[in-house]
Amino acid sequence: MSKHFVKSLKQDLRGYLFIAPSLICFLVFLAYPAVEAVRISLFKINMRSSQFVGLDNFIRLTHDVTFKQALWNTFKYVIYVVPIVVVFSIFIAMLIYSKSEKAAAFYRGVFYIPTVASVVAVSLVWSSILDPVIGVANYLLSVLGIEPVSWLADPNTAFLSVVFIIVTWSVGQPIILYTASLGAISKDYYEAALIDGANKWKMFFYVTWPLLKPTTLYILVITTMHAFQTFAVINLLTKGGPYGTTSSVVYELYQTAFLNSDFGYASAMGVVLFALIGIVSFLQFKFLASKFEY
């Protein structure tokens, strides 16, 4: 009995020893900060003092016009970026998966390169391309006889320019996943559909699309989560401007915490965003995952 006990204790210990280094990192750098984020959202904290204020930070958020604009923009980023990424990736994957292995690898690489090339490098190059005076984008417009545009400084174009740049480096992973899933679909399904007299569209909607759904769910959740946390491009290209039209919640959070040292208030923004991402992911799973049984 006790021998057995000692043996199982030894077994436990062996397992814990192997997971300890990772587990400690997860606890210290993920779990603890998550709990701490919620805790300090209830405090008024700056570099020197810290005082419990209850829900004051959240009440302050509801009156904060800048934050509300950032929140609305964040939703807009999600609404624009996510569908474009999904539709574009499926379309490109359909075009390249039937090509030779070499060609497919080339195209996968082309669309994935912006994802690996640092966000800083890509953003800086785009800022030079979109420069109103010396940028090549405006030169190309002038060739077509169109007036120059102040892409990132004009409230009418800044938001869409940022969306475009985000899309260029968000499609890499989805395209790789979709080409892999498309390649895994058995040809038998298509032959059966062909015998039943299905045309190309019917084949897509009744065969391909249902079989891609698990991949789509994964891509939806990941892309939504990234879009909700749009920050780097904004900080590098527009600083939230012009007139706050490109600002996002994370950008506001960054400003509040690291330029104004208002940590409690910034954490309240984080908690709101956390809740939103949680709700949206939950809804995506609930409404999409149940239909995925096939």
Place this chain on the structure above:
Amino acid sequence: MPKKGMEQFHVRDRTKRNAIRYWGILQKGIGNLFLFVCTLIWIFPFYWGVVNSFKTEQAMFEIPPQFFPKQFTWHNYVELFNRTLIFRWFVNSVVVSFITMLLVCVISSMAGYAFSKLRFRGRDQIFYFIISLMMLPHYILLVPLFRLMKSLGWFDSYLGLILPGLAVPFGVFLMKQFIQTIPSEIMEAARIDGCNEFLIFTKIVVPMALPAIGSLAIFEFVKSWNDYVWQLIVISSDEMKTLPLGVAGLKQETVIQYGQILAGATLSALPIIVIFIAFQKFFTKGITLGAVKG
């Protein structure tokens, strides 16, 4: 009579068949044209960034712009190396990314081995806990992590750059998925031969898991190299900056010198792009492995 009728039917059928075929070719043509245009759009920023980093200052302002520079100059690069700490930033980036990569691979394979092949109490609960941490939106943890770094004295240091990057639930998940596929009999045999757990791990599990470790290594190197947002928050001094962070800082200068900015962008993206092209297979594998349905 019936023969004639047959012939008529045949001809009509052929024209219809031809129409369908031409429609198919046309569709394919439009698809390929779209693919070609997108490829251009995705590749152009890289071409443009590199080309402009080699232009003279006057050539930068020329309209129409030189799509292929008439005169190549290293001027921007020379200026960058003379004027800034770019070499130091480069070394920082290499050191930080390399150490992060190494440590993540070690601790993730250890944990992956334990979760897939060892038995200990609470194993599955702990694993699900780690997987649930995967869904934590990273940017929400920035404020607590920043305060943690300050209180531990890791702010503006290598420790601050490296250690929080070790919490990678994805790594544990990936390694667990892969090591699961290694037959347990091999490890049992080694155990009977008197190998201890440590030897089994280093001599059997690690060599057999190398393909997955390779994918994880490349992923982590790239992720760490590109982790601009965390670097932005945890670093304050010029000497501790990483390459992307330092290059991004060039755009905040009073006089924006696109030539030098693009030279810096090229230098910060080039190593990663070379790594990506050399190891593309690992990337594709890692992405598809990590997204296994479930």
